[in-house]
Amino acid sequence: MNHNNLLNEFESKFGNGGDIRGYFTPGRVNLIGEYTDFNGGYVFPCGLTMGTYMIARKRADRKLNMYSMNFEKKGVVQSSLDEFMQGSEKNWTMYSKGVMWAFEEKGYQLDLGYDFLVYGNIPNGSGLSSSASLEVLTGIMLKDMNTTKSIENKNDVNGIQNLSLQDIALIGQFAENKYVGVNCGIMDQFAVAMAKKDQAIFLDTNNLSFKYVPVKLGNHKIVISSSNKKRSLADSKYNERRSECEKALVLLQTKKDVSCLCELTVADFNEIKDVIEDDVLLRRAKHTIYENERTKNAVTALENNNIEEFGNLMKDSHRSLRDDFEVTGIELDLLVEEAVKCEGVVGSRMTGAGFGGCTVSIVRDDCIDSFIEQVGRVYEEKIGYCADFYVAGVGDGAHKIDLEEAAHYDE
């Protein structure tokens, strides 16, 4: 992306001059550990080189002028810092406004409004966290540009400038939960904020301890296949899965003193699972607890350069998400089914919330073209429209971008 084009576009919408700054946050792909993050379990996502850019300038009043190059037809959406109502209109600006609302809710007062332009090259609604990317992007912009009294007072531990990237991720999650209305876990915002080039994040969502693990795949790459099925049901079904997990936990707690599903090992679970009579709840809990164990094992496999094992665990993960957690659907199942038939594929699974969106596959370099050809052809034949494929670059997390350089290119 040429930062100059973004700057020109910004200036054509909002005029030039003043202190104009730029920011970037990636999308993310989760390699394994699905639907564990609101159950206190492990996840293993990495940042992408695709992501979201923001060019912003502070205003002298409390107005907000927001423009997305991805939603040109909407034009400049106008609002103001005094207009935040919970659950306001549903368009792309709710993610940015939600974060501003969340800053205020958490006691970080915003003084003045902004003009900002956003451009993202993550396919929207594809399960690659375009929304978390925009939330964290807004958060780092607010931290960088806001100058409320609490900032001037350096001793004020609550000042915006003392917010860490992790704090901003948590504020993003809060906005998503309470403003947007999706009861997501912390994985996406955390990954987008904290990602590191060529590394995945092995995160314990129970206490946010984490380590970076090099994504060493030898002569293989991560290939993302997008089903191009919009995840219209995702939000309501997502919340439903979360409450099913909560119900299962309450039952299991009558047998064992745990605070979340992922505190149970597979062995613990098998010992006490009969307390859950409802088959649906039983399968939801089973997926979660087995997936947590798979995630730990997958990280060990990757650290030991055993990508075959890593791939097998990805396949198991998909089966469990399909049969026990029931969040896949025919499009994602077909993408995985066809992927694993292709030469050079060590593993494949759905990634993110599911119900549409993307799969992630590990494919040998010399087989990527034939993989895309074969999976793409069968998908179009059976589903009736095309899938898209991306060879993923593993990129850095949230950061400022340099608008000074005449023409700076990155992906």
Ligand code: GLA
């Ligand atoms: C979405 C949510 C995450 C996580 C995944 C499923 O991406 O935002 O918090 O729950 O689904 O693993």
